[in-house]
Amino acid sequence: MTAGPGASIPVAIEPNHDEHLVAAVERAGGKIVGLDEARVLVWIGLPDDFPELSDAVEWVALKSAGIEDFFDAGIVDDRRVWTNASGFYAENVAEHALALLLAGLRQINTAVIRHWDKERIDTSVRSLHGSTVAIVGAGGIGASLGPRLQACGARVIAVNRSGRDVPGADEVRRSTDLDAVWASTDHVVLAAPATAETRHMIDAESLAALPDHAWIVNIARGPLVDEEALYDALVAGEIAGAALDVTDPEPPAADHPLWSLPNVIITPHVANPASGLTREFAPWLAKNLRRFAAGDELISVITPGREY
Amino acid sequence: MTAGPGASIPVAIEPNHDEHLVAAVERAGGKIVGLDEARVLVWIGLPDDFPELSDAVEWVALKSAGIEDFFDAGIVDDRRVWTNASGFYAENVAEHALALLLAGLRQINTAVIRHWDKERIDTSVRSLHGSTVAIVGAGGIGASLGPRLQACGARVIAVNRSGRDVPGADEVRRSTDLDAVWASTDHVVLAAPATAETRHMIDAESLAALPDHAWIVNIARGPLVDEEALYDALVAGEIAGAALDVTDPEPPAADHPLWSLPNVIITPHVANPASGLTREFAPWLAKNLRRFAAGDELISVITPGREY
Numbered sequence: 001m002t003a004g005p006g007a008s009i010p011v012a013i014e015p016n017h018d019e020h021l022v023a024a025v026e027r028a029g030g031k032i033v034g035l036d037e038a039r040v041l042v043w044i045g046l047p048d049d050f051p052e053l054s055d056a057v058e059w060v061a062l063k064s065a066g067i068e069d070f071f072d073a074g075i076v077d078d079r080r081v082w083t084n085a086s087g088f089y090a091e092n093v094a095e096h097a098l099a100l101l102l103a104g105l106r107q108i109n110t111a112v113i114r115h116w117d118k119e120r121i122d123t124s125v126r127s128l129h130g131s132t133v134a135i136v137g138a139g140g141i142g143a144s145l146g147p148r149l150q151a152c153g154a155r156v157i158a159v160n161r162s163g164r165d166v167p168g169a170d171e172v173r174r175s176t177d178l179d180a181v182w183a184s185t186d187h188v189v190l191a192a193p194a195t196a197e198t199r200h201m202i203d204a205e206s207l208a209a210l211p212d213h214a215w216i217v218n219i220a221r222g223p224l225v226d227e228e229a230l231y232d233a234l235v236a237g238e239i240a241g242a243a244l245d246v247t248d249p250e251p252p253a254a255d256h257p258l259w260s261l262p263n264v265i266i267t268p269h270v271a272n273p274a275s276g277l278t279r280e281f282a283p284w285l286a287k288n289l290r291r292f293a294a295g296d297e298l299i300s301v302i303t304p305g306r307e308y
Numbered sequence: 309m310t311a312g313p314g315a316s317i318p319v320a321i322e323p324n325h326d327e328h329l330v331a332a333v334e335r336a337g338g339k340i341v342g343l344d345e346a347r348v349l350v351w352i353g354l355p356d357d358f359p360e361l362s363d364a365v366e367w368v369a370l371k372s373a374g375i376e377d378f379f380d381a382g383i384v385d386d387r388r389v390w391t392n393a394s395g396f397y398a399e400n401v402a403e404h405a406l407a408l409l410l411a412g413l414r415q416i417n418t419a420v421i422r423h424w425d426k427e428r429i430d431t432s433v434r435s436l437h438g439s440t441v442a443i444v445g446a447g448g449i450g451a452s453l454g455p456r457l458q459a460c461g462a463r464v465i466a467v468n469r470s471g472r473d474v475p476g477a478d479e480v481r482r483s484t485d486l487d488a489v490w491a492s493t494d495h496v497v498l499a500a501p502a503t504a505e506t507r508h509m510i511d512a513e514s515l516a517a518l519p520d521h522a523w524i525v526n527i528a529r530g531p532l533v534d535e536e537a538l539y540d541a542l543v544a545g546e547i548a549g550a551a552l553d554v555t556d557p558e559p560p561a562a563d564h565p566l567w568s569l570p571n572v573i574i575t576p577h578v579a580n581p582a583s584g585l586t587r588e589f590a591p592w593l594a595k596n597l598r599r600f601a602a603g604d605e606l607i608s609v610i611t612p613g614r615e616y
Contacts, residue, residue, distance in 0.1 A: 091437050092435060092437070095410070098460070099407075099410035099411060099413070100414075102406060103411045106575070106578075107575070107578070108408065108416060108417070108575060109420045111574065111575040111578075112421065112573060115562065115574070116560070116574065118559070118576035118578070122581045122583050123581070125404075125578050127399075128403055129403055148459045148460055151455050151458070151459030151460075152403060153399060153403075251424040251426070252424070259423055265419065265420060266419065266424065267415070267416060267419040267429065268419065268424040268429055268430070270426070273430045274430055275431040276435075
């Protein structure tokens with residue numbers, strides 16, 4: 001499916017012309033133009049530098065998955081369609097979540113530091129197969145992660161606000177049932193957006209309710225976890241470990257006590273590596289541009305106030 | 309399916325009565341006896357201590373997956389049936405292989421040591437999804453690993469001697485085609501037994517043939533890898549990294565040069581943790597004992613000289 005010669009869509013890529021995205025737009029039948037001629041704006045910068053838009057711009061494609069900063073800055077309006085990249089990056093983030101969970105369960109963090117400490121590691125290794133994993137905030141990332149976990153022999157509980165079905169989930173729970181989830185899962189993957197409602201969802205109470213062999217993985221946003229409560233729970237042995245790709249704030253202080261714990265893995269917010277973003281984003285943009293040219297509904301449309 | 313009251317099978321568990329296995333035998337309708345009365349011997353010791361057997365022993369269940377030591381010691385005879393536990397442990401080993409590969413690709417080893425070194429890690433993280441993984445020696449472990457890799461979005465090449473189909477493989481190659489495999493895969497998982505034929509299968513030549521972004525995972529036996537050649541290839545950047553659960557010898561010397569490399573992950577032979585072996589082995593033994601009582605073919609029968 002390509003746009004015909006008459007359907008060449010004028011696209012601005014701002015604030016700079018990324019080579020991967022330029023190539024993708026041209027492959028999809030688009031034409032690179034300045035913002036004043038554009039029907040489509042691909043914005044790969046920060047919210048601070050976002051330009052004034054005329055009504056000629058019908059669609060703004062943001063390359064981020066987490067776009068709360070654009071909402072907070074009042075940039076997302078209702079005079080055009082806005083898309084983010086949450087669906088596209090979901091595969092990458094789901095993979096990182098699985099990597100973190102397996103690294104913790106198989107004690108790879110310990111093995112890297114304590115060379116051939118077989119006695120300690122052999123007794124600490126746990127299996128993902130046969131366990132239950134709750135994915136909290138099961139949108140696109142959850143839908144990508146669920147089938148991966150199932151293929152690893154785990155049972156998947158997806159938690160979302162509506163209780164609607166999620167691919168790869170053996171059971172779906174509403175977020176109002178979180179107390180029951182903590183009591184019935186072995187491990188937790190946080191994949192929810194940062195909102196007032198999700199802030200410190202992992203706190204002293206939920207940590208106490210989880211089994212002492214639980215690993216918590218956070219590939220979503222730092223504020224979902226009360227880090228002081230997490231530290232206390234880890235020291236007290238209330239849970240087995242935590243693997244975090246996000247913290248609050250980022251980076252954590254160099255002397256943050258979480259760094260000192262042997263059962264904590266922290267990766268520097270690389271579930272979606274920035275260095276590969278436009279390379280990975282390019283085919284998605286091309287696909288969405290073809291849909292735009294054909295008048296089809298776009299993928300990953302942002303609906304202010306919607307459930308993630 | 310349980311053995312009837314008249315079918316109680318006399319089983320010896322030697323050299324010691326492991327509680328998990330005793331319970332499993334009794335649950336499956338067996339009766340724990342001394343070796344002189346046994347029709348079945350469950351041997352959980354080393355080859356060195358293996359007892360003389362009368363022809364009354366019809367089945368010997370070994371709890372190991374790698375049983376070359378029992379072959380080498382001339383213990384495995386053709387006067388009874390011998391089983392190992394390769395099929396049963398396959399899930400566990402496959403899981404560890406996936407954990408090692410993902411840890412390397414997602415740079416979790418680096419993150420554990422270099423706290424929030426975002427610049428370095430962000431540019432080094434790679435994705436399993438979209439890549440090709442060759443599983444060399446695709447028996448039970450390969451059959452467990454293939455579907456896990458596919459669920460992660462990888463393409464799977466299985467390599468075995470016969471070229472026979474393997475579950476979860478997108479393509480099957482004979483081990484005589486290894487040169488073509490090195491040239492067409494992104495990553496390699498070694499799952500072959502240690503034989504004269506597989507010794508140093510990973511050597512200077514195969515390392516040079518692999519792409520420079522390749523990770524090699526070894527969850528099989530140390531001698532499959534020429535560790536000097538591996539070290540040289542890693543230092544020269546001929547491959548991206550190596551994740552080893554086995555080495556030659558084990559443990560590696562404390563000053564072994566592989567320990568010094570940032571792109572090497574070594575776990576201390578814990579793909580099948582010894583501390584959990586009998587607990588994990590117990591349900592498998594019960595299942596096989598029920599088959600024995602019913603006269604059905606046993607699972608994981610050892611055939612001397614067969615292909616693994």
